[in-house]
Amino acid sequence: MSWQDELAQLDSALASGQISADEYRTRRDRVIAQASGQSAPDQPQQQAAEPTAVFRPVQPPQQQGFESGDHTQIVSGRTTGEHTQVVGAADADSTQIVPNTQAQQQRPHFPPPQPPPPWESQQPHPQAMTPPPWANEDLPPEFGQQSWPRQGPEVFEEKSRGGAGKVAGIIVAVVVVLALAGGAIWFFGFKDSGGNQANNPTSEQSKPKTTKPKPPPPDIPEGPFLDLPGAKVYNRTVPIAQAVADEVPTKPEAQLLQSVGVSEVSGLVTDVESGVRTGLWAFKIGETANPAAVLTAIDQHYQAAKYELLSNENGVKVRRLPASKPDEDTAYRAHYLTDDGYLVRVEVYGKDSANVEATFNELLPEQTDKFPPAP
DSSP states (O other): OOHHHHHHHHHHHHHHTSSOHHHHHHHHHHHHHHHHTSOOOSSOOOOOOOOEEOOOOSSOOOSSOSTTOOEEEEEESSTTOOOEEEEEOSSTTOEEEEOOHHHHHHOOSOOOOOOOOGGGGTSOOOOOOOOOGGGSSOOOTTTTSTTSSOOSHHHHHHHHHHHHHHHHHHHHHHHHHHHHHHHHHHHHHHHHHHHOSTTOHHHHHHSOOOOOOOOOOOSOOSSSOOOOSSEEEEEEEEEHHHHHHHTOSOHHHHHHHHHTTEEEEEEEEEEEETTEEEEEEEEEEOTTSOHHHHHHHHHHHHHHTTOEEEEEETTEEEEEEOOSSTTSOEEEEEEEEOTTSEEEEEEEEESOHHHHHHHHHHHHHHHHHHSOOOO
8 A cells, every 4th residue: 555545544543533633643643754754744744635625613513422412514615515524522632524425425526635723723743753874864856756666566566676686797707807818718728739730630630621633643544654755656556466566666676576475555654855765565364374384485585686685683674776877876675574464575766876865764663663564
């Protein structure tokens, strides 16, 4: 219940004679003091009231009580015809106010506040009560407005809502502080250790490996072939019958190879520089042929062509044909067998004999290291 309602109830109680004037003033001052948080003001604020003419009783009230009391009629000064009848009681300070019933029914609003009793102008006001210690501070700016002070459950609802908001704000602040602290620990504690890639194998493994595109395979025949430098003069693989028809490498050699069981001829010949050529040949030995007989047959062919034997180490037969005339070529040829069934030839020839020899001595070990001879 608000303090306005309590004051209205006090007015009704006073009008009906349920309380005395002294009790009315005491309770009214207490309600006002509780509402404002301090002692009651010297003059209570009165609402605008309709002007009413009050006539004092001609004779003092008798002491016999309500039965023999004098009656005083208070007539409203307005022209609306409203009037109030005050009946004197045993107590000289008590009056009974009877409002005009017909006027109250016509008025939709609450009855106008009662005028101050006549005794208030004659008796001194009670001394102001000493304000409590908590009332020494300045009053809030909303004091005196209709919304202040409020009492009842709405006050506790606002307090509870405000408390919940404060708790939520504190929780959010704590979470933000913890997040900042965690970020600082990570930044200062783990950044250096994570940045050292040499001492952090896990980080090294987690890195995506960049794969370089593989270069295209060299344009060479399939088999025991190196990618020779220089411009390619011959780069083919043909069956033995086609080799005989094309006279590759030469007509006598193609016929010999066919006779000893070679099934396929592959060759790569390049022009390194003017007057010098390099070549690699791979003669595929058939399943029914004897590899040793194939090697012996080709070596005897070059012996008959007057190629001198330079070495026969580790199964590699090396022969040379020196130039008999200045305009003839100097040729170096070596033959050996591999484990995968090939008869391999390494050759270098040209008019510059010194350059031919140097190129051959460089190419032969490179070939045998990459594709070693059969034991």
